[in-house]
Every structure is written in structure tokens, then in C-alpha cells.
Amino acid sequence: xxxxxxxxxxxxxxxxxxxxxxxxxxxxxxxxxxxxxxxxxxxxxxxxxxxxxxxxxxxxxxxxxxxxxxxxxxxxxxxxxxxxxxxxxxxxxxxxxxxxxxxxxxxxxxxxxxxxxxxxxxxxxxxxxxxxxxxxxxxxxxxxxxxxxxxxxxxxxxxxxxxxxxxxxxxxxxxxxxxxxxxxxxxxxxxxxxxxxxxxxxxxxxxxxxxxxxxxxxxxxxxxxxxxxxxxxxxxxxxxxxxxxxxxxxxxxxxxxxxxxxxxxxxxxxxxxxxxxxxxxxxxxxxxxxxxxxxxxxxxxxxxxxxxxxxxxxxxxxxxx
Amino acid sequence: xxxxxxxxxxxxxxxxxxxxxxxxxxxxxxxxxxxxxxxxxxxxxxxxxxxxxxxxxxxxxxxxxxxxxxxxxxxxxxxxxxxxxxxxxxxxxxxxxxxxxxxxxxxxxxxxxxxxxxxxxxxxxxxxxxxxxxxxxxxxxxxxxxxxxxxxxxxxxxxxxxxxxxxxxxxxxxxxxxxxxxxxxxxxxxxxxxxxxxxxxxxxxxxxxxxxxxxxxxxxxxxxxxxxxxxxxxxxxxxxxxxxxxxxxxxxxxxxxxxxxxxxxxxxxxxxxxxxxxxxxxxxxxxxxxxxxxxxxxxxxxxxxxxxxxxxxxxxxxxxxxxxxxxxxxxxxxxxxxxxxxxxxxxxxxxxxxxxxxxxxxxxxxxxxxxxxxxxxxxxxxxxxxxxxxxxxxxxxxxxxxxxxxxxxxxxxxxxxxxxxxxxxxxxxxxxxxxxxxxxxxxxxxxxxxxxxxxxxxxxxxxxxxxxxxxxxxxxxxxxxxxxxxxxxxxxxxxxxxxxxxxxxxxxxxxxxxxxxxxxxxxxxxxxxxxxxxxxxxxxxxxxxxxxxxxxxxxxxxxxxxxxxxxxxxxxxxxxxxxxxxxxxxxxx
Numbered sequence: 001x002x003x004x005x006x007x008x009x010x011x012x013x014x015x016x017x018x019x020x021x022x023x024x025x026x027x028x029x030x031x032x033x034x035x036x037x038x039x040x041x042x043x044x045x046x047x048x049x050x051x052x053x054x055x056x057x058x059x060x061x062x063x064x065x066x067x068x069x070x071x072x073x074x075x076x077x078x079x080x081x082x083x084x085x086x087x088x089x090x091x092x093x094x095x096x097x098x099x100x101x102x103x104x105x106x107x108x109x110x111x112x113x114x115x116x117x118x119x120x121x122x123x124x125x126x127x128x129x130x131x132x133x134x135x136x137x138x139x140x141x142x143x144x145x146x147x148x149x150x151x152x153x154x155x156x157x158x159x160x161x162x163x164x165x166x167x168x169x170x171x172x173x174x175x176x177x178x179x180x181x182x183x184x185x186x187x188x189x190x191x192x193x194x195x196x197x198x199x200x201x202x203x204x205x206x207x208x209x210x211x212x213x214x215x216x217x218x219x220x221x222x223x224x225x226x227x228x229x230x231x232x233x234x235x236x237x238x239x240x241x242x243x244x245x246x247x248x249x250x251x252x253x254x255x256x257x258x259x260x261x262x263x264x265x266x267x268x269x270x271x272x273x274x275x276x277x278x279x280x281x282x283x284x285x286x287x288x289x290x291x292x293x294x295x296x297x298x299x300x301x302x303x304x305x306x307x308x309x310x311x312x313x314x315x316x317x318x319x320x321x
Numbered sequence: 322x323x324x325x326x327x328x329x330x331x332x333x334x335x336x337x338x339x340x341x342x343x344x345x346x347x348x349x350x351x352x353x354x355x356x357x358x359x360x361x362x363x364x365x366x367x368x369x370x371x372x373x374x375x376x377x378x379x380x381x382x383x384x385x386x387x388x389x390x391x392x393x394x395x396x397x398x399x400x401x402x403x404x405x406x407x408x409x410x411x412x413x414x415x416x417x418x419x420x421x422x423x424x425x426x427x428x429x430x431x432x433x434x435x436x437x438x439x440x441x442x443x444x445x446x447x448x449x450x451x452x453x454x455x456x457x458x459x460x461x462x463x464x465x466x467x468x469x470x471x472x473x474x475x476x477x478x479x480x481x482x483x484x485x486x487x488x489x490x491x492x493x494x495x496x497x498x499x500x501x502x503x504x505x506x507x508x509x510x511x512x513x514x515x516x517x518x519x520x521x522x523x524x525x526x527x528x529x530x531x532x533x534x535x536x537x538x539x540x541x542x543x544x545x546x547x548x549x550x551x552x553x554x555x556x557x558x559x560x561x562x563x564x565x566x567x568x569x570x571x572x573x574x575x576x577x578x579x580x581x582x583x584x585x586x587x588x589x590x591x592x593x594x595x596x597x598x599x600x601x602x603x604x605x606x607x608x609x610x611x612x613x614x615x616x617x618x619x620x621x622x623x624x625x626x627x628x629x630x631x632x633x634x635x636x637x638x639x640x641x642x643x644x645x646x647x648x649x650x651x652x653x654x655x656x657x658x659x660x661x662x663x664x665x666x667x668x669x670x671x672x673x674x675x676x677x678x679x680x681x682x683x684x685x686x687x688x689x690x691x692x693x694x695x696x697x698x699x700x701x702x703x704x705x706x707x708x709x710x711x712x713x714x715x716x717x718x719x720x721x722x723x724x725x726x727x728x729x730x731x732x733x734x735x736x737x738x739x740x741x742x743x744x745x746x747x748x749x750x751x752x753x754x755x756x757x758x759x760x761x762x763x764x765x766x767x768x769x770x771x772x773x774x775x776x777x778x779x780x781x782x783x784x785x786x787x788x789x790x791x792x793x794x795x796x797x798x799x800x801x802x803x804x805x806x807x808x809x810x811x812x813x814x815x816x817x818x819x820x821x822x823x824x825x826x827x828x829x830x831x832x833x834x835x836x837x838x839x840x841x842x843x844x845x846x847x848x849x850x851x852x853x854x855x856x857x858x859x860x861x862x863x864x865x866x867x868x869x870x871x872x873x874x875x876x877x878x879x880x881x882x883x884x885x886x887x888x889x890x891x892x893x894x895x896x897x898x899x900x901x902x903x904x905x906x907x908x909x910x
Contacts, residue, residue, distance in 0.1 A: 036648035133529050137551065137891070204642060204714065212537045212640045213892050284708075286715045287642025289892045290551060 021235035064224030078126030082233035096263030127218035138217025142208035153195035173252035196241035242274035353843035379418020387448035540905030571869025575835030595674035600845035614678035629850035678804030719774035734877030737852025743771035875903035
């Protein structure tokens with residue numbers, strides 16, 4: 001592929017993600033509306049689609065206030081990290097056999113794990129630089145949560161890697177032509193989903209924000225555009241995790257059930273479905289307590305993940321022998 | 322009187338009290354509510370109270386209420402009572418003996434002194450601070466006698482008779498830069514003052530101000546926290562941000578026109594708030610409420626119990642992080658409000674009860690509306706049980722958190738579902754049936770754990786019982802008047818006004834000035850949505866109250882937050898706050 005093609009795909013992807021994240025605000029509110037016996041935003045334009053633009057205009061034109069007590073430089077840097085990290089990780093996600101930035105990269109999955117763990121800096125620095133107590137508590141929660149869930153987020157994917165024999169995401173997709181990894185790696189899928197929730201701070205694992213406890217958590221002091229960047233970062237994170245679940249466990253752009261090939265369409269549909277799952281989880285579950293979440297991570301999920309890797313490895317070795 | 326009051330004053334108890342303060346005189350006062358009322362000397366107070374709490378028969382476990390009265394402008398004081406500039410009134414409740422006792426202490430002087438009861442009852446502290454704040458009564462040996470309702474910068478004691486009540490009697494209020502600065506400074510907390518220390522032995526603590534504006538404090542309420550990480554070392558609740566002087570307004574409104582104010586005390590309780598007020602007045606005036614009016618009152622009260630509990634249910638589940646159930650519950654609440662609106666013409670604050678009855682008869686077709694609701698609701702409650710109460714994550718957040726036993730609850734003055742969750746089945750509707758509750762078949766739900774979860778379970782079960790009561794109202798609504806035929810009811814009877822000049826005069830005066838209540842004192846207690854709510858009204862024989870005391874359940878409930886949240890984490894505190902189910906207007910009045 002030429003440099004021009006790469007740039008076009010990258011540019012297109014960036015645009016699509018930013019737009020997608022903005023649209024997701026509306027989609028989420030409409031979906032929540034349906035599940036909660038109410039309308040959601042349905043006034044602006046047909047189906048309320050115009051809400052996307054209204055929201056964007058609102059959030060970008062609001063007073064962007066930096067508290068006088070905050071550490072200015074770091075305060076501004078934190079939301080930039082949040083958004084950049086979420087966008088950068090997308091480089092390795094294949095939207096189709098050729099439609100990707102670096103999906104054939106042989107360390108693709110490792111790259112994703114490395115980049116996504118940078119995300120904690122955004123939260124940590126944002127909370128720290130705000131010099132506000134709620135923000136600090138949120139930042140502390142975020143770092144503890146991310147460290148806990150980082151560990152087995154990576155490990156939960158090792159089964160997939162072992163089955164595919166590659167870290168490159170395009171190879172992983174190709175390896176699922178016969179059977180989606182969701183079947184042999186069901187446990188890995190569940191664990192990755194939980195870790196993904198923790199990683200994107202989505203309810204029920206939104207403890208760093210936990211509005212009922214910490215008002216807004218790490219972003220309590222943020223407003224306007226900078227808050228918008230955290231916001232978009234979170235939604236891009238949701239798209240990213242959904243896209244990865246699709247890629248790693250549900251055959252990525254491959255067509256299901258022998259239906260005609262249409263890579264981008266299938267990828268988008270599957271990803272959209274998992275985004276819906278994220279919203280549904282938010283609509284239906286309460287939030288665990290911080291220490292319960294830690295305990296669950298270290299005492300339940302980590303051993304399960306290790307067992308999953310061991311069993312998968314044993315089966316592969318047994319099969320080869 | 323149809324409404325039953327506390328068990329008859331036991332003569333032996335009064336004799337025993339007399340014997341205990343030999344040489345000093347105990348004066349018995351007759352009140353319209355029939356509650357044994359004794360004036361005791363201040364010196365003997367603490368000893369008597371200790372005895373009443375620990376040894377008397379029956380034992381009075383709970384300091385139910387404590388308030389002051391400015392006696393200086395009374396014109397019709399019963400003869401024989403000790404001379405007083407101020408009096409402090411203690412109302413004790415014996416849950417086991419199902420009895421009440423009211424003790425009064427006469428005080429003289431501009432800033433009279435009274436012994437503090439903080440070492441006898443834990444919940445005396447806030448009540449005494451309130452009496453100091455609003456009346457200027459000094460409680461000796463109180464550990465921290467500071468203002469509780471009014472801002473620190475306030476001058477004077479607003480519930481005194483000589484303190485102005487209207488804006489026009491004050492200087493014009495101006496908030497200039499300097500004053501704003503001063504008020505801001507006064508809001509700053511000094512942790513040391515509250516026994517919190519930011520410095521530990523080897524590490525510092527975080528002092529966190531949770532509130533007055535916070536998503537989970539249900540109004541304007543502040544809890545100052547001393548945190549070790551996220552663990553609560555010390556918590557200090559701070560109230561008063563919602564104080565509107567409801568008791569003072571009672572002294573400025575006619576007996577009738579005060580009814581709408583009561584609606585707004587526990588603003589989720591609607592007409593439930595009217596009930597103790599009008600019942601106290603009916604006792605004072607000797608009005609017999611017709612059975613139909615009583616049954617209508619019961620039905621409406623139970624409707625409001627359901628709407629209030631539904632809001633509790635939704636916000637509780639929301640505060641532990643589940644966002645959806647509250648929306649479903651608001652739909653149901655709206656259905657209940659549709660019925661309430663059809664009957665009362667208003668939703669949240671109908672102000673619909675009247676002295677002697679209710680404002681109107683039930684509208685045509687009310688049966689169908691009520692039936693639709695009682696048929697609809699049980700299935701929804703089943704759904705919520707699956708959605709919320711049976712959710713493992715919610716159970717993990719709630720079971721065993723913020724638990725207390727019956728003795729602790731009584732010590733702190735906890736009533737209502739918070740008390741019944743500890744296994745004590747004290748429900749005033751059963752213990753002392755009022756407004757005809759004795760005719761209804763229902764159960765008093767209890768639980769045993771006394772934790773956050775059990776408080777929720779009890780309320781959910783109460784909603785089912787309320788539905789049962791409403792169904793019985795529907796099926797057995799008596800015929801007859803919806804308001805008593807008594808000259809002191811409002812609006813007064815108009816039947817003969819155009820034929821009889823005497824009736825016309827009385828009607829005219831009763832409408833223009835409002836009814837004149839006979840001098841005396843009366844109180845009424847109800848099992849409100851959040852616990853025991855009572856109004857104590859003193860009449861000096863006028864068109865307005867001399868003193869209106871509103872005892873609300875939420876006030877003591879908040880006071881016990883520190884006792885049950887030490888050593889827990891911030892999210893637990895949020896769950897505890899949600900499980901208490903309070904309304905700040907009900908706390909501050």
C-alpha cells in the first residue's frame with residue numbers, strides 16, 4: 001500500500017471515529033431511553049439525530065475553565081492523552097482485509113495493550129492536576145483499577161494468540177474462518193469484556209467517575225472542550241473495545257453463516273452490536289464497591305485467566321502431539 | 322375522640338416520679354391529647370430521665386422529642402403551672418410499653434440554663450443544639466453547643482416571640498462584597514472543632530466535604546468526612562441548609578391556612594403531613610371525624626406512602642449505581658399521582674385534608690382509577706424485586722452495611738422502617754390505631770439484620786401492605802359526610818347562613834379570621850412515610866397557634882450517620898444515606 005493510501009485510510013478512520021463517538025452519545029441516549037421506558041433525545045431533526053450536532057456545538061462552545069488552583073500544563077495535557085490514546089490504538093484494528101492502518105503488524109496486539117495502558121496517565125494526571133479532592137480520589141481509584149485489570153486483560157487474549165499463532169490482528173481474523181474464537185475462548189471473551197469495561201470506565205465499572213460517590217471523579221473540574229475530549233476519548237474507547245471483541249472473538253470483517261462478503265458492513269454491524277451490549281450493561285447493572293472490584297479482579301478473574309491460558313496451551317500441545 | 326392515644330397515663334408511674342423527687346413539686350398539666358404531662362424542676366431532670374430510661378415501668382427507651390417554648394407572651398396559661406419565661410419540653414416514648422410521657426421544665430431569665438441530657442440519650446445533642454439555636458436556651462454540659470439550623474453569622478434566636486418573622490420587619494437584605502465574604506468564611510469548616518484531625522501519627526488524613534451540593538445527599542446536606550484513603554475515620558453531618566422556619570410560620574398563619582405548609586415539610590409525603598396536624602387540632606377542638614372522611618384519609622395516606630417509598634426505592638438503587646429502575650418507578654409514581662390528582666386536584670402538595678375531614682368528596686369514577694392502580698402495581702413490584710433486590714451486586718453493596726440493632730435505634734430515636742428493619746415491629750398504625758386503621762387487615766413487615774438491605778426490603782414489603790389497605794378502602798368505603806358537622810371545621814358549614822343571623826356571623830368570622838381554637842395543648846402522632854411524625858400545637862385561644870412543634874423522623878435519623886458509618890468506605894456511606902430515606906425539608910423544617 002502506498003503512503004497516500006495509508007494516509008487516506010488513517011484520515012478517514014480518524015474522522016469516522018470522531019463522528020462515531022459523537023453519534024454514540026445520541027445512540028446511547030436513545031437506547032437508554034428505549035430500555036428505560038422514556039423517549040431520549042427525539043426532538044432535533046428526525047429521530048433526534050440533530051442532537052449529535054447540538055451536543056457538539058454545546059460542548060465545544062461552553063466556557064472552558066481552568067481552575068486557578070490547578071496545575072495548568074498537566075491539566076490541559078490529560079484530556080489530550082485520553083483522546084490520543086484511544087485513537088492511536090485503533091491503528092491495528094482491521095476494518096476489512098485491506099482497510100486498516102497497521103493490522104498486519106506482527107506485534108499488533110501487544111501494541112494495543114501497550115497503548116491502552118497509557119490511558120491511565122490521562123486519568124491519573126487529570127485527577128492529580130485538578131488539585132481537587134474528588135478528582136484525586138477518582139484518580140487513585142483509576143490507577144488501582146487499571147493496574148488490576150491491565151494484568152489479565154493481556155492474559156485473557158493469550159488464548160486467542162495461541163490459537164491463531166500470531167499477534168497480528170489480520171492473521172487472527174483469518175484464523176477464524178472456520179470457527180469464531182468466541183467458541184473455544186468463551187472464557188477469554190467474558191474476561192476481556194469485563195476488563196474492557198474497567199478500561200473504558202463504563203458503568204458498572206465506572207468507579208473512577210462514580211458520580212454518586214465522587215460527583216465526577218477525575219473529571220470533576222473539567223468543562224467545555226477539555227471535558228469533551230475526555231468524553232470523546234471514553235466513547236472512542238467503547239468503539240475500540242467493541243471493535244476488538246469483534247476482531248478477536250467474532251471473526252472481525254468475516255461474513256457470518258456463509259453470507260456474502262462485505263467486510264466493512266459486517267465489521268460495523270458486529271461492532272455496533274457490542275456497543276449496544278455496553279449500553280445495555282450500563283442500563284442494567286449496579287456498581288460494585290471499589291474494594292469488591294479489586295478483590296474480584298485479583299482473586300477470581302486473574303486465576304481464571306491463568307487457567308484459561310494453561311488449558312488452551314495444553315489442548316494445543318495435545319492436538320499437535 | 323375516635324383516634325386512640327397512648328396507653329392511659331399510668332398513675333403508678335406518676336406516683337413513682339413524685340416519690341423520686343421528694344420535697345420538690347411535680348405539677349401535672351392537663352392536655353387535650355391526654356398524654357401524661359408533668360412539670361419537673363430542672364435540678365431533678367437528669368436523675369429522673371436516667372431512671373425513666375433504665376428502671377421505670379414501662380421503661381422509656383426513646384427520647385422522642387425535645388423542644389423549647391417561649392412562654393413570655395402567653396395570655397392564657399393554665400393556673401397552677403410554674404412561672405416560666407421559657408420551657409423545655411421532653412417527650413419520651415416507650416416502645417415496649419407503648420406509652421408516652423411529656424416532661425416540662427420551667428426556666429427563668431433571658432438566657433436560661435437547663436441541664437443537658439447528652440449523657441443520657443445520644444440523640445439529645447442535636448435537639449438541644451436546635452433549642453439553643455432557635456430559642457437561646459443554654460444547655461449546661463452540652464459537649465458542643467453551637468448553632469445547627471441558622472448560619473453562624475445569624476444574630477438572635479429566631480423562634481423567640483420577640484424575633485421578627487416577616488421580611489418587612491427586618492432591615493433590607495443586601496449582599497455586598499464584604500458580607501458575601503463574611504458568609505463564605507463562616508462556612509469554612511475547622512476539622513479540629515468537630516474532633517477531626519487532618520494529621521495522623523504517621524500519615525495525613527483527607528478532610529472531605531461531602532455536600533452541601535452532592536449528587537447523593539438528596540438535597541442540601543453536608544457530611545464532613547475524615548478519610549484514611551477511602552475509609553471513613555470520622556463523619557460529621559451538618560444540617561440547616563433547608564431551614565425555612567416552618568414552626569415559626571405556624572405562629573403567623575391561621576389554623577386553617579397553615580395546612581399547605583405542612584405538605585411541604587416531608588415534601589414526598591403529601592397529605593400524610595396534613596394528617597397529624599389536623600388530628601392534633603381535632604383533638605384540641607373535640608371534633609369527631611366521620612368514618613368516610615377517615616377512610617378517605619387512610620387511602621390517600623397509603624397512596625403517598627407508596628409514592629414516597631417508590632422514590633426511595635429508585636434513588637437507593639440508583640445510588641448504588643444502577644441507573645434504570647428509577648425510571649420505571651417514576652412511571653409507577655406517575656400512575657399513583659394520576660389517581661391522587663383526580664381525587665385532590667394536585668399531585669405532590671394537595672393540602673387536601675381539612676380540620677374535621679377532607680376538602681371534597683371523592684370524585685365520580687374514583688373506584689376504577691384506584692382499582693386500576695392496585696391491579697397494576699403488584700406485578701411491577703415483582704419485576705423490581707428481580708431487577709434490584711435479587712441482584713447479587715446490589716446485595717453485596719447492601720447486606721451487612723450500616724447495620725444497627727434495636728437498642729441502638731431506640732437510643733438514637735430511629736422510628737419507621739429503619740426501626741422495623743432491626744426486628745422491632747413498632748408500627749403506630751397497629752400499636753395505636755388512628756383514623757380507623759384498626760379496621761384494616763394488614764401486616765407490619767419487619768426484618769432482622771438492621772442493615773441497608775433490610776431497610777429496603779421492609780419498605781418494599783410496606784408498599785405491598787399499603788396496596789392491601791387501599792384495596793380494602795376501595796371495597797369498604799363507608800357512606801356519609803366527608804367532613805364533620807362542627808362549627809370549628811374549615812371551611813365552616815354554610816347550610817343555615819342565609820336563614821339565621823347567628824350562624825351568618827360565625828360563618829363570616831370563621832371564614833375571614835379563621836376558627837378560634839380553645840386554649841390548650843394537643844399533639845398527634847402518625848406513622849408517616851419515613852417514621853413517626855407528630856405535631857404538637859399550643860393554642861392560646863386565638864386564631865393562630867402559639868407554638869407549633871413539628872417532630873419529624875428524618876431529623877434524628879441523620880444524627881446517627883456517624884455512629885453507623887465509621888470504618889466503612891465512601892460508597893458505603895452513600896448506600897447508608899440512601900437507605901435512611903430522608904428529605905431535607907423534613908430534617909430542617
